[in-house]
Each structure stands twice: as C-alpha cells, then as structure tokens.
Amino acid sequence: MQVHKYDVVIVGAGGAGMRAAIESGQRAKTAVLTKLYPTRSHTGAAQGGMCAALANVEEDNWEWHTFDTIKGGDYLVDQDAAEVMAKEAIDAVLDLEKMGLPFNRTPEGRIDQRRFGGHTRDHGKAPVRRACYAADRTGHMILQTLYQNCVKHNVEFYNEYYVLDLLTVEEDAVREDGTPYKQKRVAGVVSYDLASGELHVFQAKSVVFASGGAGKVFKTTSNAHTLTGDGMGIAFRRGIPLEDMEFFQFHPTGLAGLGILLSEAARGEGAILRNSEGERFMERYAPTIKDLAPRDIVARSMANEVREGRGCGPNKDYVLLDLTHLEPAHIDAKLPDITEFARTYLGVEPYTEPVPVFPTAHYAMGGIPTNISAEVLQDNDTVVPGLYAAGEVACVSVHGSNRLGTNSLLDINVFGKRAGIAAAEYAKTADFVDLPVDPEAYTLDLLNHVRTSDGTEKVAAIRKELQDTMDANMQVFRTADTLNQVLTDIASFEERYQRISVQDKGKRFNLDLLEAVELGFLLELAKVMTVAALHREESRGGHFREDFPERDDEKFMKHSMAYKDEHAPADGSAEAIAGIRLATKPVVFTRYEPMVRKY
Amino acid sequence: MTAELAEPASKIELPAHIGGGGDIPSFDVHLRVRRYNPEVSDESTWDDFHVTMYGTDRVLDALHKIKWEIDGSVSFRRSCAHGVCGSDAMRINGRNRLACKTLLKDLDTSKPITVEPIKGLPVEKDLIVDMEPFFQSFREVMPFLINRGHEPTKERLQSAEDRERFDDTTKCILCAACTSSCPVFWTDGQYFGPAAIVNAHRFIFDSRDDAGDMRLEILNDKEGVWRCRTTFNCTEACPRGIQVTQAIAEVKQAILSRKI
Numbered sequence: 001m002q003v004h005k006y007d008v009v010i011v012g013a014g015g016a017g018m019r020a021a022i023e024s025g026q027r028a029k030t031a032v033l034t035k036l037y038p039t040r041s042h043t044g045a046a047q048g049g050m051c052a053a054l055a056n057v058e059e060d061n062w063e064w065h066t067f068d069t070i071k072g073g074d075y076l077v078d079q080d081a082a083e084v085m086a087k088e089a090i091d092a093v094l095d096l097e098k099m100g101l102p103f104n105r106t107p108e109g110r111i112d113q114r115r116f117g118g119h120t121r122d123h124g125k126a127p128v129r130r131a132c133y134a135a136d137r138t139g140h141m142i143l144q145t146l147y148q149n150c151v152k153h154n155v156e157f158y159n160e161y162y163v164l165d166l167l168t169v170e171e172d173a174v175r176e177d178g179t180p181y182k183q184k185r186v187a188g189v190v191s192y193d194l195a196s197g198e199l200h201v202f203q204a205k206s207v208v209f210a211s212g213g214a215g216k217v218f219k220t221t222s223n224a225h226t227l228t229g230d231g232m233g234i235a236f237r238r239g240i241p242l243e244d245m246e247f248f249q250f251h252p253t254g255l256a257g258l259g260i261l262l263s264e265a266a267r268g269e270g271a272i273l274r275n276s277e278g279e280r281f282m283e284r285y286a287p288t289i290k291d292l293a294p295r296d297i298v299a300r301s302m303a304n305e306v307r308e309g310r311g312c313g314p315n316k317d318y319v320l321l322d323l324t325h326l327e328p329a330h331i332d333a334k335l336p337d338i339t340e341f342a343r344t345y346l347g348v349e350p351y352t353e354p355v356p357v358f359p360t361a362h363y364a365m366g367g368i369p370t371n372i373s374a375e376v377l378q379d380n381d382t383v384v385p386g387l388y389a390a391g392e393v394a395c396v397s398v399h400g401s402n403r404l405g406t407n408s409l410l411d412i413n414v415f416g417k418r419a420g421i422a423a424a425e426y427a428k429t430a431d432f433v434d435l436p437v438d439p440e441a442y443t444l445d446l447l448n449h450v451r452t453s454d455g456t457e458k459v460a461a462i463r464k465e466l467q468d469t470m471d472a473n474m475q476v477f478r479t480a481d482t483l484n485q486v487l488t489d490i491a492s493f494e495e496r497y498q499r500i501s502v503q504d505k506g507k508r509f510n511l512d513l514l515e516a517v518e519l520g521f522l523l524e525l526a527k528v529m530t531v532a533a534l535h536r537e538e539s540r541g542g543h544f545r546e547d548f549p550e551r552d553d554e555k556f557m558k559h560s561m562a563y564k565d566e567h568a569p570a571d572g573s574a575e576a577i578a579g580i581r582l583a584t585k586p587v588v589f590t591r592y593e594p595m596v597r598k599y
Numbered sequence: 600m601t602a603e604l605a606e607p608a609s610k611i612e613l614p615a616h617i618g619g620g621g622d623i624p625s626f627d628v629h630l631r632v633r634r635y636n637p638e639v640s641d642e643s644t645w646d647d648f649h650v651t652m653y654g655t656d657r658v659l660d661a662l663h664k665i666k667w668e669i670d671g672s673v674s675f676r677r678s679c680a681h682g683v684c685g686s687d688a689m690r691i692n693g694r695n696r697l698a699c700k701t702l703l704k705d706l707d708t709s710k711p712i713t714v715e716p717i718k719g720l721p722v723e724k725d726l727i728v729d730m731e732p733f734f735q736s737f738r739e740v741m742p743f744l745i746n747r748g749h750e751p752t753k754e755r756l757q758s759a760e761d762r763e764r765f766d767d768t769t770k771c772i773l774c775a776a777c778t779s780s781c782p783v784f785w786t787d788g789q790y791f792g793p794a795a796i797v798n799a800h801r802f803i804f805d806s807r808d809d810a811g812d813m814r815l816e817i818l819n820d821k822e823g824v825w826r827c828r829t830t831f832n833c834t835e836a837c838p839r840g841i842q843v844t845q846a847i848a849e850v851k852q853a854i855l856s857r858k859i
Contacts, residue, residue: 459671
C-alpha cells in the first residue's frame, strides 16, 4: 500500500471534476483520481447544449431561467440553488468560450443559441432560444476544452485509479442548542490502481466527489457501462445520506431497443414525435409547447401512447422521431452526430425515414446532498468539513424532481467551479485529519472477498436481472406493487451477490473484479431508489405513481433523505425498510409559489 | 395517465413499411482474440470463441458476451458504447476501429473475426495498451487556446466561417485509432503521430488563437509533420470521419507558407 498526500483530491474527471480541478489546481496541491482516462468521461456524450440567458438572439434573462428550472423540477428544486445556477450560467458559458470552446456562432459572431425543452420566455409563454451549443456535440466540446485546460494548467491526474472508499473520522460535537452529535470529518480516500492491482491511500484536507451517475441500474439507458454510481455508493456506505434518489430522468428519445441518446436538440430544431397513426401526439399532452415539453412529460406521453396501442414496429413498442420535413443541410449542420447514430445503429436514414425512439434511463436527479457551496451535508444542515460534491453525483438540488435539458452541463460547470474553489480555500486553512488505523482494511476485505470467493453466481447474470426488474418496475410508471416486486428481487440478488465469484484472479487490469465491485454499488443504489419511490406516495416530475397520480404538496413537498442504517427496523413501516432509514428535508423557497405544472 | 385534451390536428400518413421488420435475425460468430497477460506468460496467444449474436450487435457486444458468459479474464477498455468516448479502439480484421461502432453484420461472419490490440503502443493485457506515450505527444503540441489579447467582458467574436475553418478537427475523441494505424508511428515511436497533429490543427486554424507559430515550430521538428508519408491509413481509421491526412497536409502547407 502506498500513501499519497494532497491538499485536495478530486474523484472523477468528467465535466464537474475537471472544472473543479482547473480552479483547485491553481490554488492548492491537487490530484484528480479517475477510473477512466479523463476524455472517456460521459460528459462527452452530452449533445444538445448548455443554457444561459445570454440573450444573444432574443430577449431573455436569468430570472426566467430560474423560474423554468423550478417549474421544470415540479417545485422540488431548492430555489436559492436554482437562482445561483441561472445567474452564474452566463459566466460559466463565457468562461468556456474563453478557454477555447468552439461554440456555434450567430451571423454577428456571437455564441448562437437554440430552443430546448422547458426553457421559455416570460414564465412559460413560448419556447426561448437559450441553449448555447456546438452542433450536437456540446458535451464533447466541454469535456475536450476542460481537459485541454487541465493540460494547460498541469493538473495532476491519476488515470485508472478507481476510488473505492472514503476515509472519515467522527468526533463528538455539540450543536448550538446543546444536543450532542457525531461530527464527520474527511481524511482521504482509498483507491485501486487498475494497472497494478495495488491499493493507494490518498490523504487529503479536501475531497471532491465528481464521479457521475448510476444509470446502469437500468437496462435501457443512455449511460456508459462505467456509470455505476460508485461515488454515491461510497458516501452512502460511510453514513452520508442520499437525497431524492427516487427521481430518475428517462430521456424521451433513446434509439429504440438500444437506449443511445438522440438529443432533445432534434426537437429544438423542429423534429416531431409521432405515433403509429402518424399523429403529433404531444399536442394532446402539452398543447402550448408540444414536443418541447420537459422530459418527464414527454417520456410519460410516449409510454402512454405505446400502452394505449399506438406504438410502432412489429411489437408496437416504440414511437417515431420525425425529422423528414427538415432540410438535410440543416440536419447536417445542427445534428450531425445523432443522425449518424440512427444510420449506424438502426440502419435508418433520418433525411427520409422517421427514427424509432423510446425513453431511456438518463440522469439521476438525486445524489449526495450539498449546499450551494458544494459542501456535503451529513444530515439536513450539518456540513462535513472538507467534503464536497458536484455534478450528477450530487444533489444541490437544482433539478428537483425533473431536470431540464442542458441544465446538467450547466450544473457541472457552475457547481464544479464552486466546489474546486471551496475545496482549495478550505485546504489553505485546515489541517490534515489523521488517517484511521489500517485505512485500507475495509477495501482490502471487499476485494479479497470477491477475489477469493468460489461461489457459483455470476456478476453479469445478477446485473442483468437487476436491470430487467428496474426497467419493468421502476421506469416511467410505478405502483406500490411494482416497487415491492423490485425490493423482493433485490433481496434475492443481494443474497446471491454473497456467492459470486470472478474468473480473473490476477492483479493486472482485473476488470472482472471491478465489475463485481460495481455491481455491489448498483444493488445498493437500486434499493435506495426503490425504497424512496415506494415511500413517496404522490406523482411529481420524473416520479409517477399510478396509484397516486396527483402531486401532493401537503405531504410531499419535501426532499427525501435516505440513510444507511443496519439497525433500521425492518418492520414494514415505510420509514425503515431493510437497512435504510428515510427522513425528509425541507425545500428552500425564495420567491416562487408552487403552481399547477402545465405546458 | 390520461389524455384529456383535444386530438392532435397535425397528422401525417406514414408509409406502410415504417417500423416493420419483424424479429431480428441471429447468427453465429467466431471471434479470434489476441490474448496477452504478463502475469501468466511473456508470449501472446490467440483464443477462439464462438457466440450467437443478433443483427444490431456490435463487436463490443460479442466481447461482452465472451467476458460475461465464457471467460471473465478477457480484458478490454470500454465506456460509452456508442462511439464518442474513444475507449475501445482495437484492430478488427486487421483494421483499426471502435468495437462499439463496428456492427457484426457488416463484417464477413463466415470467417473468424480477428480482434487485436492497436499497434505501436505497449500492450498491457489482452486488448489494453499503454496510452501514456500517445497522450504525451498530445500534450506536446500545446493543445489549448492561447490568446494574448485583452480578455473581453463577453465572448470573443468569431465569424461562422472562421468557426467552420477548424470544425473537422474539433471532432477528435483521442481514441488513437489514427496514430496506431500509421506505419511511420509503428517504426518510429518518437513521431508525434496523426492525432497530435489533428489537435494542433484544431488550434492553429482557430482565429482566436495566437500561438499557431509556436505549434508550427514544434511540428516542423524532425519527428513532426514531415514524417507523414500520406498513406491515408489515419483517415481510413478515424471513427469520427475526420479528414486526418488533409489536416496534416494543411499544417505542412502552413509551415511552408509561414517560412518557419
């Protein structure tokens, strides 16, 4: 085991991690630990754009953006955070441009902007052109630009170092009102070097989690194979709560059967969703902004069309994204990548044929709770000094129960930057926390258990069954029955997981072992998501309960907070299901009263 | 959920064949995978695998099926699985491609499909190579915007034409398919290689950048652009369709015209 010492350690090298690194690296001794090479991160798969009220092409302001974000999130958004994000969006885009990002331009040479779902002028009157973009590869350009600037600033990367544990200590402390509590402090992280199979302990004053999402709990997903919720899982195992995990976004337009993302920018540029009768069915569900309604509404509408028998194809299980009325030259200029995906993977020519699409698991609105300075919370309001999170792994919460398109690229830039600055500033004043005795012991046990087990269960088989039940029972339509089915299934998967074995027993690049560890995180997170979904007996944003189809502000206008608690009584009460304790946290309101959400 | 509102007004007639097709055909595939694990042996070997796959499956799906159902020790990098992250460049039937972008039905499945690591970089295990020399070359061309002017309060202006000038080379995903297909790179690991030149091109021709001369100087080195023999392997290998050879030619031209 080797021990390294840094002021700041950043876990993850996608958009949020590298944005943080650019700030932190110029202020403090910083290391970035990433299980992939930085340019492999899934930020690069984002397509459509990044919203900011630049007003380059039409009237706009950040207050409208704030409102859209809050309404889009079905009022579960913390309004102070949404305000910060919309306000700082403008500088976030300008920062990227100055770093070199090649945005598409207007005839005047300014950054061009286009329409995107849920982004409107004057509180919902009409779609507004707010998304700054680079063709349909905006995420690719952001990832490359941030990596280029990390190279420029000599950011120190540890590539293919898979972080497996967060090292914390607990101290006795007393609240202002005199009640005693355990204050967590961060000491560092434990990582596994994929190339050598060795463990490395990183002692750090500040740790920033920016490790992305957990889309691989589902079968049909736009997420990369590597998005297994490691950061969320690590934090949860170490007693950090997870907030709003029941809210998962299903992006309306995944390539049917494959889940590969086709950007909402297609609809922003004029594409139309149609059912088997050729109808523009979104006119039924969102008469004002139609195909540009927020994603939860469009995804549900599509699933409803299919359920009512108006799906297309031999199994009537998808709908169509129609671009055939757009000029091929316009498609080539604005949507080159996604049309190539349709050609490559489905053999469909989007110039002349509509493209088969169906909702695909896309984005975790929930995650590690933080305040607007990206500081991680160990309960509703107690900060863990030195611990930060940003991007999809975190829950600020700017997305509430449904994220608007483009707001994730914004989130990673605004809160990645905030996290990087805050982590470095904290490290300037703080001392190192002593490492616990045998800091690597837990991780070593975890790995040895998997490596030496001679069970008969296969990782890939359990993972597939988990993903199948999540797609069948935890997708856009949910009921108590389907959710209880998932929990029953997960209980059996957890039991089988104890008896897995891996074939690769070596140390070098043991990705077989890695997948086994990842499955552990997936099981844990799927359970948290489902328990939270079962408890939320209402429908809001991305969470739709057919047995409770209305939003219930009186009972559920609050965030859910899930804690790992082995002592939680499994007595069938909704607040404590098999090792998970659920609590709530108030939503922050500033100026917007909840209204009925119509588009 | 209920749809209580008016029926859609805009409806089109769909051609009868839309969404037709029926079941996806399945077929058997024989993969020959180059194996190497220095923990076990210094020699590399070929392993043969037979799997049943479907019409929409890619080489990556076949590798996953092998890893998940037959031999968990088969090792390769992958992430996004749709051609944007650049993790899974490998040599498939002797050609550099991304495994996630190569459909099995587009290959001749009557013969074994060979899968090997990309060439010219040290093999670590099976299909995994050491990418460090590749990224080292990338870093050496100063792949970041350098602007010495006064920083504007808003964005720098750039005309749509100026933006278009370097569009092609912004598409690079650093997968190394081009560089590891280059015969010059195979014989001379010191050569910058196509990917580094592509990334230099992306800044040399960006109207906002002020350090083009410095990059041209770097690439005028004996291990720079003049090693290129215009074999077009790189252009053929690029999974993003970048006109790599042309970009290299443009950099050569720029060096000559600027008389560096």
